[in-house]
Amino acid sequence: MRNYNVKYTVRLSKEEREELEGIVKRGKVAAVKRRRAQILLKADARSDDPSLTDEQVAQALSVSTRTVGRVRKAYVEQGLSQAIEPKQPERRRVPKLDGEKEARLIAVACQPAPAGRTRWTLRLLADKLVELEIVDSISKDTVRETLKKTRSSRG
Numbered sequence: 001m002r003n004y005n006v007k008y009t010v011r012l013s014k015e016e017r018e019e020l021e022g023i024v025k026r027g028k029v030a031a032v033k034r035r036r037a038q039i040l041l042k043a044d045a046r047s048d049d050p051s052l053t054d055e056q057v058a059q060a061l062s063v064s065t066r067t068v069g070r071v072r073k074a075y076v077e078q079g080l081s082q083a084i085e086p087k088q089p090e091r092r093r094v095p096k097l098d099g100e101k102e103a104r105l106i107a108v109a110c111q112p113a114p115a116g117r118t119r120w121t122l123r124l125l126a127d128k129l130v131e132l133e134i135v136d137s138i139s140k141d142t143v144r145e146t147l148k149k150t151r152s153s154r155g
Contacts, residue, residue, distance in 0.1 A: 008072040010045060096135055
């Protein structure tokens with residue numbers, strides 16, 4: 001088990017300590033933010049009891065030692081605001097179908113079904129979009145979600 005308090009020593013300024021104490025005392029604060037503020041206050045080397053290890057902080061606050069270590073590391077490397085705020089997701093998926101491609105999907109779905117079929121299936125629609133070079137690849141679930149969103153019928 002890695003002990004972060006050797007490499008990542010938390011030394012809060014008076015202003016930072018007051019800000020964190022305000023977060024802990026405030027009524028409406030996200031639980032994650034309050035817990036991280038508590039971790040930093042307990043892990044502060046300038047506090048009344050600077051000898052607390054990650055294990056002792058974790059036990060006092062009912063969190064894992066890894067959580068204490070990550071909060072310490074974030075504070076030392078990125079600052080107070082990054083250490084107490086929850087991470088925002090970085091990945092944003094780009095939709096396969098934009099407005100024009102959705103319209104073409106609906107147009108295909110409104111056409112008569114292929115020979116030998118009584119109606120379009122999601123797989124047939126997906127294959128047709130690839131065949132018409134509307135998209136490079138697409139799953140039947142994307143087709144389903146798009147048609148559901150537009151309230152279109154497959155047949």
